[in-house]
Amino acid sequence: MKKTMLTHATVITANDQNEVIQDGAVGFEGAGITYVGPTPDDLSGYDEVIDLKGDYVLPGFINTHGHAGMSLLRGYADDLPLQQWLEDKMWPLEAQFTSEHVKWGTYISLIEMIRTGTTTFVDMYDHMDEVAKAVQASGMRARLCRGMIGLCSEEERQAKLRDAVSFAREWHNQADGRVTVMMAPHAPYTCPPEFITQIVEKAEELSLPIHIHMSETEWEVGQNVKDYGVRPVAHLEKLGVFNRPTLLAHAVHLTDEEIDVLANYHVKVSHNVVSNLKLASGVAPVPKMLAKGIHVSLGTDSSASNNNLNLFEELKLAAILHKGVNNDPVAVPAEEALRMATRYGAEGVFQPDTLGTIETGKQADLIVLDSHQAHFHPAHDPVSHVVYAANGRDVKDTIVAGSFLMRNRELLTVDEERVIFEANRMFQQLKR
Numbered sequence: 001m002k003k004t005m006l007t008h009a010t011v012i013t014a015n016d017q018n019e020v021i022q023d024g025a026v027g028f029e030g031a032g033i034t035y036v037g038p039t040p041d042d043l044s045g046y047d048e049v050i051d052l053k054g055d056y057v058l059p060g061f062i063n064t065h066g067h068a069g070m071s072l073l074r075g076y077a078d079d080l081p082l083q084q085w086l087e088d089k090m091w092p093l094e095a096q097f098t099s100e101h102v103k104w105g106t107y108i109s110l111i112e113m114i115r116t117g118t119t120t121f122v123d124m125y126d127h128m129d130e131v132a133k134a135v136q137a138s139g140m141r142a143r144l145c146r147g148m149i150g151l152c153s154e155e156e157r158q159a160k161l162r163d164a165v166s167f168a169r170e171w172h173n174q175a176d177g178r179v180t181v182m183m184a185p186h187a188p189y190t191c192p193p194e195f196i197t198q199i200v201e202k203a204e205e206l207s208l209p210i211h212i213h214m215s216e217t218e219w220e221v222g223q224n225v226k227d228y229g230v231r232p233v234a235h236l237e238k239l240g241v242f243n244r245p246t247l248l249a250h251a252v253h254l255t256d257e258e259i260d261v262l263a264n265y266h267v268k269v270s271h272n273v274v275s276n277l278k279l280a281s282g283v284a285p286v287p288k289m290l291a292k293g294i295h296v297s298l299g300t301d302s303s304a305s306n307n308n309l310n311l312f313e314e315l316k317l318a319a320i321l322h323k324g325v326n327n328d329p330v331a332v333p334a335e336e337a338l339r340m341a342t343r344y345g346a347e348g349v350f351q352p353d354t355l356g357t358i359e360t361g362k363q364a365d366l367i368v369l370d371s372h373q374a375h376f377h378p379a380h381d382p383v384s385h386v387v388y389a390a391n392g393r394d395v396k397d398t399i400v401a402g403s404f405l406m407r408n409r410e411l412l413t414v415d416e417e418r419v420i421f422e423a424n425r426m427f428q429q430l431k432r
């Protein structure tokens with residue numbers, strides 16, 4: 001197995017001690033990290049030694065909620081609230097999507113994520129075989145779910161469930177373990193309770209976590225109370241969802257009591273700050289959730305509501321928005337924001353032992369930022385610079401499981417020109 005060492009780097013480990021190693025090094029052999037520490041004098045045991053001359057090395061970012069295929073609809077419907085955006089704009093176009101649309105939309109997303117330092121992403125969509133194949137071919141890591149909307153006939157619901165189960169059986173732990181799966185009822189307002197129960201039963205049978213949108217808008221909470229007499233948290237608790245490991249997307253409209261319930265069940269939350277602002281859904285009570293020990297990670301949602309997949313934007317906004325709305329400069333400190341993009345993301349994909357920090361024994365999912373730029377100087381606080389000053393274009397290398405997907409800003413596994421051509425061609429085919 002090839003042994004690689006990144007040397008003379010500023011290593012931001014994101015470990016328990018928030019250790020930043022100056023003139024540091026990270027060694028990896030195959031997919032796993034074998035060395036983290038000061039740059040050693042003797043590098044003779046390595047096949048490749050890459051002198052980073054002070055560039056920053058970080059754990060790859062983990063995007064815990066999205067719909068990669070929807071990049072095909074970027075900019076198609078802006079400035080609308082969620083329900084109108086979904087019902088009048090997204091769903092009519094998605095109804096025309098074939099596996100080809102999802103394939104090229106996903107590839108567009110993969111390029112954006114690789115270029116901006118995401119190494120693992122969560123995806124909830126349809127035609128998931130195409131997504132899994134694209135992840136496999138690109139070398140990325142992903143937690144994939146066949147999203148199930150239950151606003152259809154019973155026959156169609158059962159077909160979706162069968163599709164989700166066969167996708168899980170075929171793809172969970174494939175692509176050298178880079179593809180894993182979750183079961184995903186779309187939301188409490190789109191899935192009848194008995195459908196959610198059936199999905200939970202299948203998740204139990206397959207030992208898989210649940211991923212679901214919840215409490216994204218005030219409308220949704222009111223509708224849940226009208227339909228079922230309780231708010232979404234009590235509703236999903238009653239349906240047994242939280243008895244399985246669960247990752248919630250959004251969780252914007254929560255009471256303090258609901259936060260306690262989520263904390264007691266160790267439910268994970270994906271905070272989709274840009275999407276929540278753009279769809280005017282509201283601001284999630286992130287500082288309160290973090291204070292209760294909930295692992296809140298960062299998600300982009302789709303390019304149709306974001307309108308990009310650059311997690312650096314979520315990182316900075318998560319760090320500054322909650323200061324502003326809570327009138328509290330330490331509401332989400334820089335170090336905590338960075339944990340949301342890394343360690344808490346690893347919790348969100350239920351792989352905290354292998355992802356999220358730079359530590360020996362973990363997967364070599366790493367990104368390198370070009371620190372030789374004015375906005376990284378003076379160089380006294382690397383974590384501050386990553387959170388408040390950096391942007392996705394600073395990423396020069398992206399490494400997943402020890403393989404370079406991008407090196408010196410050159411994509412190595414995806415043909416960008418072809419993807420852009422095909423994505424435009426697929427969008428033109430849609431009736432609008």
Ligand SMILES: CSC[C@H]1O[C@@H](n2cnc3c(O)ncnc32)[C@H](O)[C@@H]1O
Binds near residue numbers: 126
């Ligand atoms: C079939 S699963 C994916 C489904 O989710 C829709 N979607 C995209 N963004 C959101 C969001 O913020 N809230 C709820 N639903 C969303 C997407 O259009 C797909 O139909």
Ligand SMILES: [Zn+2]
Binds near residue numbers: 066067249301302
């Ligand atoms: Zn979503």
